[in-house]
Amino acid sequence: xxxxxxxxxxxxxxxxxxxxxxxxxxxxxxxxxxxxxxxxxxxxxxxxxxxxxxxxxxxxxxxxxxxxxxxxxxxxxxxxxxxxxxxxxxxxxxxxxxxxxxxxxxxxxxxxxxxxxxxxxxxxxxxxxxxxxxxxxxxxxxxxxxxxxxxxxxxxxxxxxxxxxxxxxxxxxxxxxxxxxxxxxxxxxxxxxxxxxxxxxxxxxxxxxxxxxxxxxxxxxxxxxxxxxxxxxxxx
Amino acid sequence: xxxxxxxxxxxxxxxxxxxxxxxxxxxxxxxxxxxxxxxxxxxxxxxxxxxxxxxxxxxxxxxxxxxxxxxxxxxxxxxxxxxxxxxxxxxxxxxxxxxxxxxxxxxxxxxxxxxxxxxxxxxxxxxxxxxxxxxxxxxxxxxxxxxxxxxxxxxxxxxxxxxxxxxxxxxxxxxxxxxxxxxxxxxxxxxxxxxxxxxxxxxxxxxxxxxxxxxxxxxxxxxxxxxxxxxxxxxx
DNA sequence: ACCTGAACACCGTTCAAGT
DNA sequence: ACCTGAACACCGTTCAAGT
Numbered sequence: 465x466x467x468x469x470x471x472x473x474x475x476x477x478x479x480x481x482x483x484x485x486x487x488x489x490x491x492x493x494x495x496x497x498x499x500x501x502x503x504x505x506x507x508x509x510x511x512x513x514x515x516x517x518x519x520x521x522x523x524x525x526x527x528x529x530x531x532x533x534x535x536x537x538x539x540x541x542x543x544x545x546x547x548x549x550x551x552x553x554x555x556x557x558x559x560x561x562x563x564x565x566x567x568x569x570x571x572x573x574x575x576x577x578x579x580x581x582x583x584x585x586x587x588x589x590x591x592x593x594x595x596x597x598x599x600x601x602x603x604x605x606x607x608x609x610x611x612x613x614x615x616x617x618x619x620x621x622x623x624x625x626x627x628x629x630x631x632x633x634x635x636x637x638x639x640x641x642x643x644x645x646x647x648x649x650x651x652x653x654x655x656x657x658x659x660x661x662x663x664x665x666x667x668x669x670x671x672x673x674x675x676x677x678x679x680x681x682x683x684x685x686x687x688x689x690x691x692x693x694x695x696x697x698x699x700x
Numbered sequence: 701x702x703x704x705x706x707x708x709x710x711x712x713x714x715x716x717x718x719x720x721x722x723x724x725x726x727x728x729x730x731x732x733x734x735x736x737x738x739x740x741x742x743x744x745x746x747x748x749x750x751x752x753x754x755x756x757x758x759x760x761x762x763x764x765x766x767x768x769x770x771x772x773x774x775x776x777x778x779x780x781x782x783x784x785x786x787x788x789x790x791x792x793x794x795x796x797x798x799x800x801x802x803x804x805x806x807x808x809x810x811x812x813x814x815x816x817x818x819x820x821x822x823x824x825x826x827x828x829x830x831x832x833x834x835x836x837x838x839x840x841x842x843x844x845x846x847x848x849x850x851x852x853x854x855x856x857x858x859x860x861x862x863x864x865x866x867x868x869x870x871x872x873x874x875x876x877x878x879x880x881x882x883x884x885x886x887x888x889x890x891x892x893x894x895x896x897x898x899x900x901x902x903x904x905x906x907x908x909x910x911x912x913x914x915x916x917x918x919x920x921x922x923x924x925x926x927x928x929x930x931x932x933x934x935x936x
Numbered sequence: 937a938c939c940t941g942a943a944c945a946c947c948g949t950t951c952a953a954g955t
Numbered sequence: 956a957c958c959t960g961a962a963c964a965c966c967g968t969t970c971a972a973g974t
Contacts, residue, residue, distance in 0.1 A: 479938080502967060514968080515939050523967065570809070578858050580881075587882035594884055600891035607888075609913035611854055618847055619809050619855060622818075645816075646823035648830055652843075655836035677845035680920040688916070715957080738948060750949080751958050759948065940973075947966060954959075 479511060481519040485529045489565065492530065497567040502526075527571050528579060534568050535581040537561045541588040547596025548682055554589055555678055559616025559671075569617045589614050598689050606685050613678055620670070715747060717755040721765045728766065728803040736803075738762075763807050764815060770804050771817040773797045777824040783832025784918055790825055791914055795852025795907075805853045825850050834925050842921050849914055856906070 477483070487508045491499050502523060506513040520526045538558050545553065562568050578586075586607070593603040612618055643650040713719070723744045727735050738759060742749040756762045774794050781789065798804050814822075822843075829839040848854055879886040 501965085503965085512940055514941085514970095517968075518938060572857065573806070573809075573855050575858060582858075583879075583882045583885060587884045590884035590888055594887065600888050604888055605909065605912050608909040609916055611913075612857060615857070621808065621848060621851070622811060622814050643819075646819045648823045648826035649819060651830065652826055652836050652840055673841065673844040676841050677847075680845055680917065680924070684916040684920045737946085739946085748959055750951095750960085753949075754957060938974085940971105942970095942972100944969080945967095948964095950963080951961095952959105953961100955957085 479509065479515060479519055481529065483509065484516055484519045484526070485533050488526055489530050489533060492567040492571075493565055497570055500526075500567075528575055528577075531568055531572050531575065532579050532581045534561060534565050535579075535585055538585060541591075543595075547592050547598075548686065550592045550596075551589065551682060552675075552678065554592065555610075555614060555616045556675075557616070558585070558614075559674065562615065562617045569612065569615075569619055572612075572615070573619070585615070596689070597693070598685070599692055602685070602688060602692060609681055609685070613674075613681070616674075618674065618677070715745065715751060715755055717765065719745065720752055720755050720762070721769050724762055725766050725769060725801065728807075729801055733803040733806055736762075764811060764813075767804055767808050767811065768815050768817045770797060770801050771815075771821055773800075774821060777827075779831075783828050783834075784922065786828045786832075787825065787918060788911075788914065790828065791846075791850060791852045792911075793852070794821070794850075795910065798851065798853045805848065805851075805855055808848075808851070809855070821851070832925070833929070834921070835928055838921070838924060838928060845917055845921070849910070849917070852910075854910065854913070 484505065488500050488505045491504060491508055502513040502516055505526070506516055509515075516526070520529065538561050541550075541554060543550075575582075589610075590603060590607065593606055594600070598606065607614065639653070640650065643653060720741065724736050724741045727740060727744055738749040738752055741762070742752055745751075752762070756765065774797050777786075777790065779786075811818075825846075826839060826843065829842055830836070834842065843850065875889070876886065879889060
């Protein structure tokens with residue numbers, strides 16, 4: 465309304481890559497990955513979409529910048545622990561961060577190039593294996609088996625598959641009927657340990673499954689490492 | 701051009717859900733997931749985009765139908781084998797199918813609901829564990845650790861991260877320089893077993909890494925199963 | 937140097953209208 | 956019953972023009 469420049473309006477602070485990234489992250493945290501478009505991010509900042517191109521090459525660059533910012537939230541590696549607890553700590557610290565940004569895993573999987581923050585994090589994980597007496601070859605395999613687990617997440621298939629309430633008899637019956645052609649899944653679903661978890665729905669404890677899998681893999685790797693050094697002892 | 705209906709033109713066959721799905725799959729096989737839009741699928745069929753809505757509820761439904769069709773390509777389960785080779789066979793058969801449709805994993809991960817073909821496949825895998833003497837609880841955990849591996853794929857982080865040619869000295873030097881701040885990754889990359897694989901690039905054998913991880917997990921699960929029954933023997 | 941209006945080439949989807 | 960034209964509300968991105 466005022467023809468004079470208003471020096472004390474809220475939207476005073478100038479744009480910057482940092483501000484663009486943070487606005488986009490905020491949007492994604494609230495509304496998921498679909499909530500982020502150049503136009504909406506611009507709007508969030510009180511600016512036209514085209515202005516963003518002064519601080520970000522394009523949408524891909526924006527997305528990459530967003531995940532970089534997330535990865536940099538992971539606390540730095542503190543050495544001195546044995547390899548297994550170090551690795552567990554690393555994965556769980558990363559997991560903690562990704563939990564605050566549920567859109568991030570999906571976006572990471574669409575990145576094609578490694579970025580410095582990603583490389584830095586990976587380097588710390590690789591270092592733990594090497595320090596722990598793993599051969600280069602086994603370390604390499606280890607990174608592959610861990611996959612995204614090294615970053616503290618696993619992409620669940622059919623995350624929200626069914627949110628049935630185990631106290632709702634009607635819903636239980638409906639589920640039983642739906643699963644009738646799949647007797648093995650049905651058996652598994654019905655016998656779920658009601659103290660700790662269930663097969664389907666929000667009662668299935670993601671954290672528990674994560675560490676179960678992580679520990680299974682770490683134990684397996686440890687066994688391979690020991691067998692490897694045994695072999696070397698025998699041969700050398 | 702002709703005002704008379706031309707009964708012998710190529711595009712004679714009427715639309716059907718099946719035809720729409722197959723056209724979309726063909727497009728995706730060639731150009732990836734971005735190549736599929738309602739308009740392009742329509743064009744592929746010599747039809748306007750809006751016509752598709754007579755056979756498909758919307759784009760989500762189209763995508764779901766596409767992955768269902770893929771999953772149905774997986775050969776049926778043949779019983780009679782021991783659990784471990786049965787499971788390995790299942791995963792590798794599925795993997796074979798998904799390799800012909802590289803877009804499918806990414807699309808599967810965006811599905812929210814289980815579909816009958818998915819449930820049927822999963823049921824066969826769950827059945828293998830149960831048949832193999834795993835408790836329901838351990839079977840449940842097993843399905844979680846396996847994750848997408850049960851379907852024969854793992855979403856690689858940064859798939860096309862770097863296609864360096866190990867015979868190109870210039871490229872090697874550039875890579876070394878780029879990885880200089882990440883000594884552990886560099887060490888791993890340089891020491892890669894040149895006979896079978898490398899850390900980065902197309903030389904890294906996906907199949908080999910897949911079965912390495914699969915076997916590691918299956919061995920770990922077997923150990924847990926045996927420990928579980930031991931405990932039961934001791935307690936009972 | 938940074939922001940914008942107008943424009944372009946795309947999307948998914950709806951609906952009334954055609955055959 | 957099935958297909959379509961026109962339209963709507965969105966996209967990412969460019970570029971010349973404004974300050």
